[in-house]
Amino acid sequence: MLYLAFVSSIFRKSSLEELRKIMKFKIVGEFNNFLVIDSRSKNAHVKTAGLALVYFVLPLYVNGSVSKDAYRESILRLLCDAAVDKGGNMKLECINLNSKTVYSAKDLEVWEGRRLEKLGYAIDMEKEPVTLVYFALLDMKCYVGHMKVADMPRPFVNPFRHYHTQRLVSRSELKIEQAFDEFAIDGVSGVAIDLGAAPGGWSCYLARRGYDVIAVDNGKLDAKAIRECGVKIKTAKGGRIGTGDLVRGILHVKERSAQAAGRLKVRGVSLLADDMNIDCSSTYKALSRYSQFLDSGGLAIVTIKCITKYLPGHARKARKLFSAGFRIRRMRVLPANRQEFTLFIEKK
Numbered sequence: 128m129l130y131l132a133f134v135s136s137i138f139r140k141s142s143l144e145e146l147r148k149i150m151k152f153k154i155v156g157e158f159n160n161f162l163v164i165d166s167r168s169k170n171a172h173v174k175t176a177g178l179a180l181v182y183f184v185l186p187l188y189v190n191g192s193v194s195k196d197a198y199r200e201s202i203l204r205l206l207c208d209a210a211v212d213k214g215g216n217m218k219l220e221c222i223n224l225n226s227k228t229v230y231s232a233k234d235l236e237v238w239e240g241r242r243l244e245k246l247g248y249a250i251d252m253e254k255e256p257v258t259l260v261y262f263a264l265l266d267m268k269c270y271v272g273h274m275k276v277a278d279m280p281r282p283f284v285n286p287f288r289h290y291h292t293q294r295l296v297s298r299s300e301l302k303i304e305q306a307f308d309e310f311a312i313d314g315v316s317g318v319a320i321d322l323g324a325a326p327g328g329w330s331c332y333l334a335r336r337g338y339d340v341i342a343v344d345n346g347k348l349d350a351k352a353i354r355e356c357g358v359k360i361k362t363a364k365g366g367r368i369g370t371g372d373l374v375r376g377i378l379h380v381k382e383r384s385a386q387a388a389g390r391l392k393v394r395g396v397s398l399l400a401d402d403m404n405i406d407c408s409s410t411y412k413a414l415s416r417y418s419q420f421l422d423s424g425g426l427a428i429v430t431i432k433c434i435t436k437y438l439p440g441h442a443r444k445a446r447k448l449f450s451a452g453f454r455i456r457r458m459r460v461l462p463a464n465r466q467e468f469t470l471f472i473e474k475k
């Protein structure tokens with residue numbers, strides 16, 4: 128059985144080790160962090176849902192060569208061969224790893240989608256899709272798979288999202304968005320403290336989710352981009368910062384985290400976010416200073432920089448340090464993480 132696997136590119140070796148621990152497989156095609164693997168494992172997509180480095184493993188049902196002269200026709204034929212139920216609404220997702228072809232993934236999704244519609248398949252963008260149909264183009268071959276959206280393993284970061292079409296204050300914003308998806312954080316709001324907030328991607332995301340954000344960074348926040356997202360932003364004056372100073376949006380405390388902590392007089396913070404992008408020990412030190420503001424049971428999403436590429440060592444160190452004051456809920460390399468991982472913890 129073939130599967131499409133998407134693994135961390137920076138920690139590629141560890142990703143493959145992690146995958147090997149739960150199943151035997153052979154790589155039959157690869158491009159960066161996308162792999163086509165052959166395995167006897169049944170339901171691999173469910174088994175891999177909780178892994179830390181493998182983002183997803185999805186079944187592939189059909190594959191075949193694509194011809195240069197009839198490129199799109201061969202893809203359409205394979206998509207039809209994949210036997211997707213015509214009755215349910217479907218969404219097409221393409222991963223184009225054939226760098227030498229002139230078609231973009233987006234073009235192929237739109238064109239092939241239109242042609243499938245003419246053949247009687249339901250592709251209605253205004254309705255929730257019932258089935259996700261994905262096709263990967265690699266080495267002049269096309270691999271097709273599909274899955275009912277309801278059967279997608281949770282937690283699941285949708286890898287097919289076209290992030291470039293979104294308006295972002297910073298690329299880092301993807302990390303916090305993926306953390307909320309991956310860790311299934313829902314329905315929480317209140318006050319959030321965002322450490323290392325500039326230029327403001329995380330703060331903006333949190334404010335849009337309904338948090339009153341205290342953004343701590345001695346650097347500058349991109350006020351224009353934040354306001355364009357419809358979020359209010361204000362810079363804190365000197366002296367104490369109490370609950371009454373908070374705004375429905377972002378309050379920027381333009382100071383280093385150690386100094387800012389001394390000025391805060393707030394209680395009942397429900398979320399600590401930290402994307403200062405520093406090593407494990409320094410992150411722990413900074414977070415310990417701020418955990419006094421966090422309610423018991425309050426959550427923290429923390430990016431930890433790995434100064435070497437040996438991830439297990441950094442992960443073990445983080446578990447040891449943070450276990451003192453926090454319950455470790457998950458540790459995960461998210462698709463938007465570079466040489467870093469994301470820690471999701473809860474105050475004891």
Ligand SMILES: C[S@@+](CC[C@H](N)C(=O)[O-])C[C@H]1O[C@@H](n2cnc3c(N)ncnc32)[C@H](O)[C@@H]1O
Pocket residue numbers: 296297298299300322323324325326327328329330343344345346382383384385402403404
């Ligand atoms: C990767 S950027 C954060 C990006 C941000 N999360 C976003 O979404 O736009 C790291 C930020 O951490 C800040 N930083 C690093 N050490 C800091 C410290 N000790 N106190 C305050 N900010 C710090 C840097 O100034 C930098 O703006």
